[in-house]
Amino acid sequence: EAQVTQNPRYLITVTGKKLTVTCSQNMNHEYMSWYRQDPGLGLRQIYYSMNVEVTDKGDVPEGYKVSRKEKRNFPLILESPSPNQTSLYFCATGFASGRQETQYFGPGTRLLVL
Amino acid sequence: GNSVTQMEGPVTLSEEAFLTINCTYTATGYPSLFWYVQYPGEGLQLLLKATKADDKGSNKGFEATYRKETTSFHLEKGSVQVSDSAVYFCALRNANFNKFYFGSGTKLNVKP
Numbered sequence A: 001e002a003q004v005t006q007n008p009r010y011l012i013t014v015t016g017k018k019l020t021v022t023c024s025q026n027m028n029h030e031y032m033s034w035y036r037q038d039p040g041l042g043l044r045q046i047y048y049s050m051n052v053e054v055t056d057k058g059d060v061p062e063g064y065k066v067s068r069k070e071k072r073n074f075p076l077i078l079e080s081p082s083p084n085q086t087s088l089y090f091c092a093t094g095f096a097s098g099r100q101e102t103q104y105f106g107p108g109t110r111l112l113v114l
Numbered sequence B: 001g002n003s004v005t006q007m008e009g010p011v012t013l014s015e016e017a018f019l020t021i022n023c024t025y026t027a028t029g030y031p032s033l034f035w036y037v038q039y040p041g042e043g044l045q046l047l048l049k050a051t052k053a054d055d056k057g058s059n060k061g062f063e064a065t066y067r068k069e070t071t072s073f074h075l076e077k078g079s080v081q082v083s084d085s086a087v088y089f090c091a092l093r094n095a096n097f098n099k100f101y102f103g104s105g106t107k108l109n110v111k112p
Helices: none
Strands: A004-007 A010-013 A019-025 A031-038 A043-052 A054-057 A076-078 A089-094 A103-105 A109-113 B002-007 B011-014 B020-021 B023-026 B032-038 B044-050 B056-061 B060-065 B075-076 B086-093 B100-102 B106-112
Touching: A004 A089, A010 A019, A010 B020, A019 A031, A019 A089, A019 A109, A031 B100, A043 B100, B002 B086, B002 B100, B011 B020, B020 B106, B023 B032, B023 B086, B032 B056, B032 B060, B044 B060, B075 B100
Parallel strands: A010 A109, B011 B106
Antiparallel strands: A004 A019, A019 A076, A031 A043, A031 A089, A043 A054, A089 A103, A089 A109, B002 B023, B020 B075, B032 B044, B032 B086, B044 B056, B056 B060, B060 B075, B086 B100, B086 B106
16 A cells, blocks of 8 residues: 555654654655745645755755655754744655656644644 | 735535635645545544645545646535535645645535
């Protein structure tokens, strides 16, 4: 079964405590991406990766890091979380070529930073 | 730059009513256009897409036509059902295939 898995699904943390949200896919997709969803703002792209070891900034990368050491995994790292990073986070995957446009979204991670 | 603007919600309709959710975009080059649907507590699912001008995407009774002259991709359905209640997002993928831009979402409530 095609899957995009995110962990954890819910997280409450405190300002400054480093955290990692994992994303894993079993579809052999080259393209992976992280988004945050905030009320009234829709989804905004944080970082994306076109393939292993190839990552780049989206529209809102400040305060986040990513890595892509393996094709199936794309963790999102918050080195020093702040309350304005409280949000709903989605990982998405897809093919990098233009012929396959579909993105597959994970179930989301709800983060609260106190 | 690239951006997507969609009509604010919520939109409340009675079952079997006609639905239109407006979406306009700003983009350089030739983007691809999408509608995604999000049901409560879930991630986004692709509803339909169009990759070039005048393409019509369709799925589950929903349709949208890529109009380059009006930079629009309006979502329509002839007869909505209660099960269509969800949040709908219009999105574009840029011509380089690397970035996505989403609208703010439109919540649809369908009453029996």
